[in-house]
Amino acid sequence: MTTARTEPGEIGAGPGETLWPAPAKLNLFLHVTGRRPDGYHELQTVFQLVDLCDTIGITVRDDGLIERREGPPEVPEEADLAVRAARALQAATGTRLGATLRVIKRIPMGGGLGGGSSDAATVLLALNRLWGTGLDEAALAKLGLGLGADVPVFLGGRSAWAEGLGERLTPVELPARWYVIVHPGVSIPTRDVFQAPELTRNSPLITIRAFFQSGGRNDCEAVVRARWPEVGMALDWLAQHAPARLTGTGSCLFAAFASRDEAQRIADQVPERWRSFVARGLDVSPVHEKLRSSFADG
Numbered sequence: 001m002t003t004a005r006t007e008p009g010e011i012g013a014g015p016g017e018t019l020w021p022a023p024a025k026l027n028l029f030l031h032v033t034g035r036r037p038d039g040y041h042e043l044q045t046v047f048q049l050v051d052l053c054d055t056i057g058i059t060v061r062d063d064g065l066i067e068r069r070e071g072p073p074e075v076p077e078e079a080d081l082a083v084r085a086a087r088a089l090q091a092a093t094g095t096r097l098g099a100t101l102r103v104i105k106r107i108p109m110g111g112g113l114g115g116g117s118s119d120a121a122t123v124l125l126a127l128n129r130l131w132g133t134g135l136d137e138a139a140l141a142k143l144g145l146g147l148g149a150d151v152p153v154f155l156g157g158r159s160a161w162a163e164g165l166g167e168r169l170t171p172v173e174l175p176a177r178w179y180v181i182v183h184p185g186v187s188i189p190t191r192d193v194f195q196a197p198e199l200t201r202n203s204p205l206i207t208i209r210a211f212f213q214s215g216g217r218n219d220c221e222a223v224v225r226a227r228w229p230e231v232g233m234a235l236d237w238l239a240q241h242a243p244a245r246l247t248g249t250g251s252c253l254f255a256a257f258a259s260r261d262e263a264q265r266i267a268d269q270v271p272e273r274w275r276s277f278v279a280r281g282l283d284v285s286p287v288h289e290k291l292r293s294s295f296a297d298g
Contacts, residue, residue, distance in 0.1 A: 067083075
């Protein structure tokens with residue numbers, strides 16, 4: 001078992017480099033309400049930002065080159081959403097500046113925590129400031145949606161109620177909570193879940209008030225339990241201690257607690273074959289806090 005609570009800025013910056021946090025998210029519920037003619041799914045969900053963060057190191061360069069000097073070895077540079085985000089912003093604005101990126105991962109990949117999308121959002125926000133390209137929130141959101149359906153919530157920087165593909169966002173204030181997040185050691189491709197014929201695709205629409213009253217569910221959980229039994233075992237284990245739920249399409253799962261000490265006590269009991277994290281729920285993204293503080297300092 002590995003327990004971890006991450007804070008931005010733990011990794012030393014190189015010369016001329018700035019460090020930017022990229023927080024994970026949890027889906028507190030996830031209803032699949034329909035399927036569009038183009039194959040994409042209509043959803044309702046609540047995104048809870050948490051303080052489990054990747055770190056993005058950015059060094060601005062004047063030769064226009066965009067490169068990734070460090071990143072997850074299993075993700076080719078050309079496929080990395082952080083690199084793709086930088087190139088999308090460069091193409092959209094015509095800037096002649098470039099960047100060297102370091103993508104330091106803490107958020108498990110293929111776990112439904114949105115790490116790749118958050119990395120992309122952090123790159124867009126940070127480079128928009130560092131390059132002085134001046135795109136507004138709507139323009140950045142349009143770029144972000146082209147990279148992934150979860151990117152807009154990280155660009156918005158607040159926990160939010162989401163509908164549509166996940167891009168129609170309404171900020172919400174959520175109760176202060178600490179979360180135990182368990183990664184059962186498997187990576188689940190989102191496409192495999194959404195293409196499953198047995199996936200529920202007709203959940204009725206609910207209201208924000210109904211979510212706060214009943215909590216909803218995750219429509220992907222039955223598919224994931226059937227196809228990835230290790231996730232089901234982890235859900236059953238965590239459910240012995242608190243109501244447990246899958247986030248996104250998995251494979252990570254979580255339970256909420258009132259205090260850090262209570263969450264840590266459960267995390268310390270997670271079986272050795274799985275990883276666990278203790279994370280605090282956030283109302284505002286740390287990358288937005290960094291942007292505000294750097295603006296004030298500047």
